[in-house]
Amino acid sequence: MIMRSFIFFFLISISIAAQEANIVPYLKMIEGGEISEAEENLNRLKAESPNDPSVIFLDAVLTKDGEAALTKYNTVYTKFPKSNYADASLYRVFSYYYSLGIYNKAQSYLDQLKNNYPGSPYIKMADRSIPDLIESAPAVTNSEPVNVQLPPVNSEKKYEYTIQAGAFLNHKNAETLLNKLNKAGYPAAMHSKDVGGSILKVVTFGKFKSEIEAQPLLDYLKNVHNLNGRVVPSN
Helix, strand or coil: CHHHHHHHHHHHHHHHHHCCCCCHHHHHHHHCCCHHHHHHHHHHHHHHCCCCHHHHHHHHHHCCCHHHHHHHHHHHHHHCCCCCCHHHHHHHHHHHHHHHCCHHHHHHHHHHHHHHCCCCCHHHHHCCCCCCCCCCCCCCCCCCCCCCCCCCCCCCCCCCEEEEEEEECCHHHHHHHHHHHHHCCCCEEEEEEEECCEEEEEEEEEEECCCHHHHHHHHHHHHHHCCCCEEEECC
């Protein structure tokens, strides 16, 4: 009887020890802009349970450096795959690479999210169209431009959308696409975008009042340059 009681107590102790810290109140603090308060609670939690996956997740959320946060998210879902925040961590990693424009890597994390956590609510949030890679320059084609009529430009009208043809870490790759589009007769523009401390060169072209208007040029981009563009707000 004593032995049974000991085993029962031991199992209960394991169960309690295995429970993760409740970080929901602190996530709500962050959402409400109470960053300092959340950081104070994080310091307390780290002192009490430095290896708790929920605490590591909260630490990642509060980490300003993108690469450092990425390492912490990776720790959560690789070392604690059954954690309450394993799928959320995978989603954060997916979002990081997607925002950088490294779409091939983003897709791999989206696949992991779907395969490992099929019931995760983050799948619906993450399941978007993945544009082409940015790691290599667009392939040079000998195809003649298809007969796509650019919408007439009227400076008096406000245009809400444009097409992001590519986002590149490599400036030369961005220039390659920019020159190809301009040479084909489709005026394109290039601007810099700071994402997670990395400077991307974003190539856009076309001005549209609706996303539907952009479809012919999306088809052109795919058929002639073998690139999957995406419609984005013009601002």
